[in-house]
Amino acid sequence: MQRVSVSAPGGHYDILIGPGLLDGLDEWLQPLAPTSIAIIADPTVAALYGARATAAARRVARTELVVLEASEGEKTLLTAARVVDRLVAMAADRRTVVVALGGGVVGDIAGFAAAVFMRGIRIVQAPTTLLAQVDSSVGGKTGVNHPAGKNLIGAFHQPVAVVADTTTLRSLPPRELSAGIAEILKHGLIADEAYFATTCADMARLLARDEAALAAAIARSCEVKALVVGRDERESGERALLNFGHTFGHAIEAITGFGTWLHGEAVGCGMCLAADLSRRLGMIEAADCAKVVEAVGAANLPVRIAGLSAAAAMQAMRGDKKAEAGTVRFVLLERIGKAVQRRVPDAPLVETLSAAGYT
Amino acid sequence: MQRVSVSAPGGHYDILIGPGLLDGLDEWLQPLAPTSIAIIADPTVAALYGARATAAARRVARTELVVLEASEGEKTLLTAARVVDRLVAMAADRRTVVVALGGGVVGDIAGFAAAVFMRGIRIVQAPTTLLAQVDSSVGGKTGVNHPAGKNLIGAFHQPVAVVADTTTLRSLPPRELSAGIAEILKHGLIADEAYFATTCADMARLLARDEAALAAAIARSCEVKALVVGRDERESGERALLNFGHTFGHAIEAITGFGTWLHGEAVGCGMCLAADLSRRLGMIEAADCAKVVEAVGAANLPVRIAGLSAAAAMQAMRGDKKAEAGTVRFVLLERIGKAVQRRVPDAPLVETLSAAGYT
Numbered sequence: 001m002q003r004v005s006v007s008a009p010g011g012h013y014d015i016l017i018g019p020g021l022l023d024g025l026d027e028w029l030q031p032l033a034p035t036s037i038a039i040i041a042d043p044t045v046a047a048l049y050g051a052r053a054t055a056a057a058r059r060v061a062r063t064e065l066v067v068l069e070a071s072e073g074e075k076t077l078l079t080a081a082r083v084v085d086r087l088v089a090m091a092a093d094r095r096t097v098v099v100a101l102g103g104g105v106v107g108d109i110a111g112f113a114a115a116v117f118m119r120g121i122r123i124v125q126a127p128t129t130l131l132a133q134v135d136s137s138v139g140g141k142t143g144v145n146h147p148a149g150k151n152l153i154g155a156f157h158q159p160v161a162v163v164a165d166t167t168t169l170r171s172l173p174p175r176e177l178s179a180g181i182a183e184i185l186k187h188g189l190i191a192d193e194a195y196f197a198t199t200c201a202d203m204a205r206l207l208a209r210d211e212a213a214l215a216a217a218i219a220r221s222c223e224v225k226a227l228v229v230g231r232d233e234r235e236s237g238e239r240a241l242l243n244f245g246h247t248f249g250h251a252i253e254a255i256t257g258f259g260t261w262l263h264g265e266a267v268g269c270g271m272c273l274a275a276d277l278s279r280r281l282g283m284i285e286a287a288d289c290a291k292v293v294e295a296v297g298a299a300n301l302p303v304r305i306a307g308l309s310a311a312a313a314m315q316a317m318r319g320d321k322k323a324e325a326g327t328v329r330f331v332l333l334e335r336i337g338k339a340v341q342r343r344v345p346d347a348p349l350v351e352t353l354s355a356a357g358y359t
Numbered sequence: 360m361q362r363v364s365v366s367a368p369g370g371h372y373d374i375l376i377g378p379g380l381l382d383g384l385d386e387w388l389q390p391l392a393p394t395s396i397a398i399i400a401d402p403t404v405a406a407l408y409g410a411r412a413t414a415a416a417r418r419v420a421r422t423e424l425v426v427l428e429a430s431e432g433e434k435t436l437l438t439a440a441r442v443v444d445r446l447v448a449m450a451a452d453r454r455t456v457v458v459a460l461g462g463g464v465v466g467d468i469a470g471f472a473a474a475v476f477m478r479g480i481r482i483v484q485a486p487t488t489l490l491a492q493v494d495s496s497v498g499g500k501t502g503v504n505h506p507a508g509k510n511l512i513g514a515f516h517q518p519v520a521v522v523a524d525t526t527t528l529r530s531l532p533p534r535e536l537s538a539g540i541a542e543i544l545k546h547g548l549i550a551d552e553a554y555f556a557t558t559c560a561d562m563a564r565l566l567a568r569d570e571a572a573l574a575a576a577i578a579r580s581c582e583v584k585a586l587v588v589g590r591d592e593r594e595s596g597e598r599a600l601l602n603f604g605h606t607f608g609h610a611i612e613a614i615t616g617f618g619t620w621l622h623g624e625a626v627g628c629g630m631c632l633a634a635d636l637s638r639r640l641g642m643i644e645a646a647d648c649a650k651v652v653e654a655v656g657a658a659n660l661p662v663r664i665a666g667l668s669a670a671a672a673m674q675a676m677r678g679d680k681k682a683e684a685g686t687v688r689f690v691l692l693e694r695i696g697k698a699v700q701r702r703v704p705d706a707p708l709v710e711t712l713s714a715a716g717y718t
Binding site: 120155 | 511
């Protein structure tokens, strides 16, 4: 088992990574002395792992398994309100612990519900997708979507622990595996050139679900993210670098309808667009841009999504919560392994979209 | 103008107290450099003070006045979601400032909306009721009601400033004036015997809206609350003392339907019940209990609300968010000027309810 420690202004916690950790969930719940435990999962994850997680949790306290539809389209305030209703129904109190068992969507909904229930109760993130293990369960961001934007309603709420059982990745659909690799590539691209190179070299092993390669990548990605989050919990500065590929990616998700493309797929394509924009602004060479596109393609992620509306993309990016007073701030590459923030004028942005087949 | 400085783990801010401060609202908004300003008010307050506050805010940035029904019964997640919708519609961004102009309900709803919009944007509390000026705009608690309990959904979100214009108290209905005095009495009872005595001696001046007496009480109440909150933002210990009278009070509000009794009225009656319970447990003398009841009555607050169901009250108190694992923790008086927390067995609790006319 590997352990990554995270310090953030809002809290300190450990990320535990290893095979079969769900069966020993009680080991991590016991020190929390909860009065009761609510495990939140979607129907698929509940069927696969609900019984094992619940059995472990029941060794610690009264436990209920709350099953909810957790597609990106269901990530709404209403769904979070339903989780709160279930917490009320099970007589949850301030010492109840919520366990988010599943992917990033369940983590976001359950995390937000835990953040606002009685103004905040404890949550353990138990991510079962690669994306959630390397990214969304680290850093304390929770939230739900609004018709006007993704994660527009949310809270910062640090987990008390993250339990990443790598064995659960065996049941992950191939598309979701690739979506997780998108974030792994991102962590190398923004902060660690050697890690990016390792990921490219290990791509076949990652896609074949080699457990050692996956565990090493999860641990390194968590370290990179923890380092960045530890320096800047609230995204005023450095944390924003984690949004590399995300401004383009969020726009893709928004204009195709949340759920059409997986978040990681949209980010994969978004990183290709951000690399192209970096090149157009004279920040990186064409060869580096090509490396990004090649890596994204090797991960079986879309490098190009044709036929999207450039006007709709521009509007979505201006309405994105990273926008301020109508200008759009992008995270771009200064080189492979170093990202920076820049306000970008419309002209090169439109060129990037046009070259990528936006109409 | 008086200034009370508040330090809490979640932030530092000033409370400004004085006549006519709303006309100079721009002085406090200017340093925040907002991209836009959303002033949230209910129809009554909007009609009385909306134009003045908006005119001042417009000297700083684009300003919209958002008018919403803000009775205790409308303090729901749906109403908070409507505020978020209005923020989206006005293209609010992370540097937008929300101004809560009104009583505690507007402060709670607007504060919660600001807490969750884009995971938290800045809020200025501009309380226009005595209750909000002495209590609810200090300390960073925000929240909305759930059918199962008051403020069951919420967040800690400190304001960047509190602007308490004492001139607005001239338009306050008499019931609401008394409701504010309930919290003033509470601050003396839990932490400052001399302040309680001063409040009792000044009661006629307070009820006659003597501006000097009111300003002095607001400042002292804010100091007491700020001191307690500064020591304990999250209510694990000392902050809970501010809930003196509230466990009984919340139950009164819950079983009579939110909005039937004003929060301060329910707390006034709740303090009489808590004093009675303190006496039954041998903590204070009958004479001190009588002083509490006399002061509450002198403030034109209910000292007794007959005909309530004791069973419903017990159930409501067990479901209150201060309950843990089925036991109820009460804030009781050790003497006038010193409150403590105690877990209370059912027997004396039932006696207190029965003696107060619960059936």
